[in-house]
Amino acid sequence: MSEAMRRKTGPGRPADMPERHREAWAAFFFLSPGLVVLSLFVFGPLIFIFVVAFFDWNLFRPEQHFLGVANFVELTGDELFFAALRNTTVYVLGVVPAQTLLALLLALAVNQNIPARGFFRAAFYIPAITSSVVTSIIFLWIYSKPGLLNYVLSQFGIVGPDWIGSPKYALGAIMALNVWSTSGYFMVAFLAGLQSIPASLYEAARIDGASPWARFRHITVPGLKPTLFFVVTLGIIGSFQVFDQIYMMSAGGPVNATTTLSYFIYNSAFRYFRFGYAAAAAVILFAIILFVTRVQRKIVRPEAP
Amino acid sequence: MSRIMPLRATLVFIAAFLFGCGRPDSDSIRLTGWIASPIEENLTRTFIDTFEQRHPGLPVRYEPITANYMDKLLLMLATGTAPDVVMIEAFWIPLLVEYDVLLPLDGFLVRDPGFFPDDFEPMLLDAFRSNGALYGLPKDYSTLALYFNPAMFDEAGLAEPPRTWEEFAEYARRLTRDTDGDGSVDQYGYSHAEDLEYSLPFVWQNRGEYLDAQGRAAFGEPAFAEALGFLQRMKTDGIAVMPSDVGAAWNMDAFGRRRVAMAISGLWAANFLNETHAGTPYRTALLPAGKKAASVAFVAGYAVPKRTRNPDRAWQLLRYLTGREGGRIWVKSDVGLPARRSIALESKIERDPLKRVFLQSLDHARIWQFRVNQRVLDETQSALQAIFLTGAAVQPTLDDLKRRVERGGRFHADVRGHEAQNRSGPPR
Structure with missing residues (x-):
């Protein structure tokens, strides 16, 4: 937490934790469109690459063959x-x-x-x-x-x-x-x-x-x-x-x-x-x-x- | 603001986002195609208007693909998102049949006595047939013929286009000239393109093959190398050039810029010359023949993807696109010759000095269609570039190509368990 924010919220106040939670929620809320799009089109496929690499993967077939290495x-x-x-x-x-x-x-x-x-x-x-x-x-x-x-x-x-x-x-x-x-x-x-x-x-x-x-x-x-x-x-x-x-x-x-x-x-x-x-x-x-x-x-x- | 609200709002947002990805406009027939020329695109739009007038209740949505047509279409076919009617080159039929993504059309033909499939040039219709079933209908086609510049021929004292390989090389020699007297050659006899389809007529004329009847590599045989050697020699002798040697984008661009007197192309090049190089005179002739006459025929048509939601509606559009009425519209585009004989007769192709050459070439042409992995064609392209751009020795380059593509069964890497089918392979 930055110096400015600490001054605003005040250290050690009882409402500090829920406030921080709320901030996190808000942050995730505002990030969510970007995160969803990135997960769907970047992170997801990125991880999926490591699966596909071990298959004979052909989009024209319903089932894919595992090939190992x-x-x-x-x-x-x-x-x-x-x-x-x-x-x-x-x-x-x-x-x-x-x-x-x-x-x-x-x-x-x-x-x-x-x-x-x-x-x-x-x-x-x-x-x-x-x-x-x-x-x-x-x-x-x-x-x-x-x-x-x-x-x-x-x-x-x-x-x-x-x-x-x-x-x-x-x-x-x-x-x-x-x-x-x-x-x-x-x-x-x-x-x-x-x-x-x-x-x-x-x-x-x-x-x-x-x-x-x-x-x-x-x-x-x-x-x-x-x-x-x-x-x-x-x-x-x-x-x-x-x-x-x-x-x-x-x-x-x-x-x-x-x-x-x-x-x-x-x-x-x-x-x-x-x-x-x-x-x-x-x-x-x-x-x-x-x-x-x-x-x-x-x-x-x-x-x- | 309760703590759960943002979550709910996020979910609503995601739902709304994904909802937007749905398919719109589900009751129209979707049609796709590449755009060969602005004329063709305009014709397609007129065509759709006419179709919609004649078929109330069958709206058409045209979704042309402007670049990388097959890359995109293959993905759409694989993921079941392809339009209901797709333009397709006969080249791809064996591959798509094997991937099992096209709808067989024989049932529709039987139930539709007014369609007259016998009217099609049989060879063109056969190009869309696989294992006895029909997977598409031809729209138009073009063979390869020789374009020559009559003014340059006159200047060189030549009256007729060359008929044999010997004449071809000899004429090219006489047409290679230094026209402005600055000591360097600025007009060459012939411009070759390094793509396989422009060397194939010479290979076939020399009784060579790219693939044999079993679909195996035949490009290691002497007949194949001889044909390439003949073309390469014309280049090393300085009587033929590659388009890039004279700063042209492709071989007909070199012809249009009057840097060469002869080039090989299809009917589509006439449109290009008229639009881009209107001042360059040209005529067409049959390709010069080797041991026999041969040319390549490129066939375009339409097919219906297997996963279309409404095959009957797709057939309505397809039968119109490839029917007699449709043929009459396409013939105006000049990108190809009509696939139906009745339309060819009607439009008096036989009497058109330009077009009749492409029609006559069909007698000895073979369809541009191989059942082979695209990788093999790309490797072949690289070998041809080595031969024609860098002057690599023909036979060792072809031997190396054969070794590369046959290693590890990569020749038909995506056709496991299927017998190869090659229209252009076995002689017809």
Whole structure:
């Protein structure tokens, strides 16, 4: 209970407990629409995945066959699954550091007293609130053979490829799009982090004669640790689950170059109608994300100063 | 406020929320379909108006699906929420029959002497038949034919479209030109699309098969590889391109942009050319033939889901959609040729220089229909992309494909205990 609330209700009053109960009820009442919808469409299916993964689950049959771990065994021999796993790993390793670094640089830049600061903040944030379908379609055009990117390259005498149509470049092109579209969002997180660092620390350091790099290294970086943890965690989860841009731009191709785990899961469930198999792959994706996030927590340690 | 009130209010709220999920409008016949063109959508709406005028008491609710048609329809069929009449490509009939979600229509046909099922092109009607029962009725169809640009042919001194593979390659060579004299080629002979259906005519013409009569992979055989090799060679020789090579969205877009002189497509491409590339002249011809003539026929029709609440009302709409009157409306859309012979005669398809080519192709065409897991088709698509986009060697790529799809019985992963049925597989 917060300080303000304690003052209002007064500590140790006999009516305190029923009051708190009533508050809890009211809280649940106001939360209930959200909780019902979330339980029905998010938490329920989420838990159900762990059941479906052990079945040969086909919506067209009234009864489902229990398979044990057969779906998982089959996954270990599925080349497409491993291609998806490899693509996803490349994607995460490329996108997460790039978007984090870019977001940090953007935040540091717009945190300075530069002209038109508000404009730049808004401009960098716009991709984050634009529908991914829209950005995908715009980038399809930018990346196409006669598109904007190749036009710019041609000014330097470079003949660019069809970026999305080439197995060599398609994944990298989609990764670049994602770095662009997500770094604005994380920039705002870093900005909030930067502004929560007390200015007095910087003043004290300046009086002590600390160089700008030393101030950054010893005040800004430790001060941003909780934000960094937040950004990297969300970045990792989001990157592991990349789907919409793949679905819109390349449909996993060409030659499976952009088939990611979530796209593999989608196809297995909704195109091949193998819900159990898709659920098994989803469980593995869940385990990977859980593991990576825990490792990451060990490395960044948000609570450490 | 008593303590129980919020709980009760919550329950009322949830009940109201769930109530809203119920099915509205239970007395109208629900119809769904994809939208191939704006013309077709307008025709469908006119069609429904006419039907409702003729059948008072049978209101129709049209619920078109604008994207990912089969993904959505399969889910609706599986969960019993599909509309009463659904548009369907013949391709899906074997799979849906196996999933047991379609209503057999033979009983309705017997009781309805005014419907004249014998009027349908037999091959098209058969596409909706499985194990002797009829699960849908054809609406229209299109075969694949060769589109060529007569102006480019004139410039290259060519009078007639190619009739053989040799002529096809030779003409493509003569049509590949640097038109603006800047030293780089800007007009190519042919634009190939990497999808299986555009390579299949060449495979069949070479007496090859995708699947054999038992539904097993036949794409490892030399005849299949030879046909793909012929097409791949045209690309490596620089006389054919993939659409993306010239910045086009698909092969007919490349044709419309005048970057290629020849491309293969169905009747639907004529609509696209007229609307999007009105200045590009085009004519159609039978596909150039290999060891024999062959083409692919895509058939669209309507079916009734097994779990429909009112089969008799659904049949009323279905018989109108695929009947003679309905056929007369569809024929205006130009997305396909009429499935009924009487309508084809009436609308003088034989004398239409564009459409008659697609009609004539039906003589040697086979239906686009395989009983195979979608995963296998997707794996095939990836292999074809490797061959046509990255120049991968044909035979090793096909061998690898065969190994991938046959491993662990994944070839028919969702057809346990059923004999595979492949219309396009066994020669007719």
